[in-house]
Amino acid sequence: MNSATRPAMLTIYNSLTRTKEPFRPLVAGKVRMYVCGMTVYDYCHLGHARVMVAFDMVVRYLRARGFEVTYVRNITDIDDKIIKRAAERGEKVGALTARFIEAMHEDEQALGVLPPDEEPRATEYMPQILDMIVALEKRGYAYRAPNADVYYRVRKFGPYGVLSGKSVDDLRVGARVEVGEDKEDPLDFVLWKSAKPGEPQWPSAWGPGRPGWHIECSAMSTTCLGAHFDIHGGGRDLQFPHHENEIAQSEGATGEKFVNTWMHVGFVRVNEEKMSKSLGNFFTVREVLKAYDAEVVRYFILASHYRSPLDYSNDSLDQAKQGLARLYTALKDLPAAQVVPETMWEEQFYAAMDDDFGTPAAVAALFSLAHEINRVRTTDAAIAARLGATLRRLGGVLGLLEREPEEFLQGSAPAGFSAEDIERLIAARLAARKARNFGEADRIRDDLKDKGIVLEDGPGGTTWRRL
Ligand SMILES: [Zn+2]
Known part of the structure; x- marks a missing residue:
């Protein structure tokens, strides 16, 4: 679709103003x-996967809409949890983080998440981190406590609380000083932690x-x-x-506005509770991918709006699997064709996405398109093929529908029952039919159906899919 016909504005919900705003970079x-990316001390769970997939969708859509995007997603590779985990395992911090960075990249790739343009790691940005603390100290925002930690002086930063919508007084009520902390004010937070024996450390003006x-x-x-940047x-x-602390640090250090648009992705929930490490109710991406195709998981994440809670259950993943199978079924056996320009489905899709990345309505437009393909495929194969090209293109904007329909619909074979076994049975059934042994042919078909495999006879021969 050319941009001249596209509705003029993308709107994004900005957590800072708590409103949907026209997006102007x-x-x-x-x-x-x-x-903000992963702290790499364990495998990614589904909550992490949701954040990665949601922002991958945002980047893909911004690019599809013609923006040139520079996408940076960091890796936190030094942190209390990392140091603790490495010590528990008797492993070097660098070895532990390298292992989980590799695992994270594998998970991302499986989920169709494109690599960010830059993936900075905290340990590689030590000079810039130290420079920023120096700038904060010069401007009166940072102080070295008697225990040699350096803290941020929250009450000095007037707008503090602007992102969370809370006053400093309200926030102070809930703030706690942990054992070993040495702050002027309970809200102050640490910028530089003095080295403890055996921990990774870097030299600084305030000590290692x-x-x-x-x-x-x-x-x-x-x-x-x-x-100052956009999102x-x-x-x-x-x-x-x-x-909130990033705003205080960056604006405190530079004296400039930090970020125009703040975007936050909702929680993944299990039985109405947030999925998290601390609650122990999490599923790793790896565990989920043992039971479900990665594209089904991606579709499951994108079928809900990124700001809504996402309820994880086998039922909801099964529904996602069926939904995606319906879209792939519409694409099955369609020859390659040119996209039909300017269709109402395309308009619907872009209008939905322009409204704060409204993927549920965008996915509904894909279903409406699939329905139309099914309606016209026997009467006008050429139009069906061209609509199929549109469905593929719009699906591709979300990072979906990029495989061959057969490959998706056949999925992985059940245990002890390979794709070759199925093909062999299809050949045996064909031979039985040629010998006019229809009883045997039907028996093979029914046996397969009992195992969840449906045979479909078409002009090009017999194909199969999972129920
Ligand atoms: Zn962050």
């Missing part, structure tokens, strides 16, 4: 976007130590994208305190 046509988590993201985003995203749980 700082530089026309170019988008700079930063997303390592950075706090929040300052890493301020330093990496500002270094990669500049002091900053992450999971909803990062809105406070992590992103």
Whole structure:
């Protein structure tokens, strides 16, 4: 679709203003976007997968809409949890993080998540982190406590609480000082932790130590994208305190506005509770991919709006599997063709996506298109083929429907029953029919059906799919 016919504006819900706003990048046509990535001490669970897939969808859509996007997603590779896990396992911190970075990349690739343009790691940005703390200290926002930790002086930053929508007084009520902390105010947060024996450490003006988590993201985003950029995203749980603290650090250090649009992805829930490591109710991506095709998991994530809670259950994944199978079934046996331009489905799809990345309505447009393909395929194969090309193209904007329909519909064979076995039975059935032994042919077909395999006889021969 050419942009001249597209509705003029993409709107995005901005967590900072709590409204949907027309999206206007700082530089026309170019988008700079930063997303908080993984802390790499374990395998990704479905909550992490949702954040990765949601922002992958955002980047793909912005590009489909003609924006030039620079997408930065960081890796936190130094942190209390990493140090603790490495010590528990008797492993070097670098070996542990390297292993889980590799695992994360494998999970991403399986889920069709494109690699970000830059993937900065905290340990590689130590000079920039230290520079930012120096700038904060010069401007009165940072202080070295008697225990040699360096803290951020929250009450000095007037707009603090702007992202979470809370006043400093409200926030102070819930703030706690942990054992060993040495703050002027319970809300102050650590920028630099003084080194403890045996921990990874870097030299600094305040003594050897390592950075706090929040300052890493301020330093990496500002270094990669500049002091002021368009979109900053992450999971909803990062809105406070992590992103609130990033604003305080970056704006405190540079004196400039930090980010125009803040985007937050909703939780994945299990039985109405947030899926998280701390609650122990999480499923790793690896576990889920043993039972479900990765594209089904991607579809499951995208069929809900990115800001809504996403309820995980086998039922909802089974439904996702059926939904995706319906779309692939519409594409089955369609020859390649040119896209029909300017269809109402395309209009519907883009209008849905322009409304704060409304993937549920965009997916509904794909179903409406699939329905039309099925309606016309026997009467007008050429139109069906061209609509099929549109369905593939729009699916591709979401990173879906990029495989051969047969490959998806046949899926992986059940245990002890390979695709070759099925093909052999189809050949045996064909031979039985040629010998006019219809009883035997029907028996083979019914046996397969009992095992969840449906045979379909068409002009090009017999194909099969899963029920
Ligand atoms: Zn972050």
